[in-house]
Amino acid sequence: MNKLQGCPICDSLHTGDEWDKATLSMCNNREMRRKFIPFSSSRGMHISKKSQYKCPNCNKYVYRIHIKESYLDDDEIIKTR
Numbered sequence: 666m667n668k669l670q671g672c673p674i675c676d677s678l679h680t681g682d683e684w685d686k687a688t689l690s691m692c693n694n695r696e697m698r699r700k701f702i703p704f705s706s707s708r709g710m711h712i713s714k715k716s717q718y719k720c721p722n723c724n725k726y727v728y729r730i731h732i733k734e735s736y737l738d739d740d741e742i743i744k745t746r
């Protein structure tokens with residue numbers, strides 16, 4: 666079962682890796698890369714409301730708390746929160 670993260674703006678679903686890659690591509694200096702928190706480590710207690718990620722589809726920046734987590738099973742979304 667794959668965990669996917671949904672963009673609140675364009676409703677497209679991407680893996681955490683895809684969000685990371687799109688966001689990191691915008692970090693063009695060392696300072697920004699140092700501050701970057703990979704999507705997979707920003708869950709639970711480490712979640713930062715101020716963390717922003719760049720959507721791989723619409724290229725807009727969205728706050729971590731606005732990104733909806735979904736589970737994909739047999740190409741069907743069975744749970745969204």
Ligand SMILES: [Zn+2]
Nearest residue numbers: 672675720723
């Ligand atoms: Zn989007």
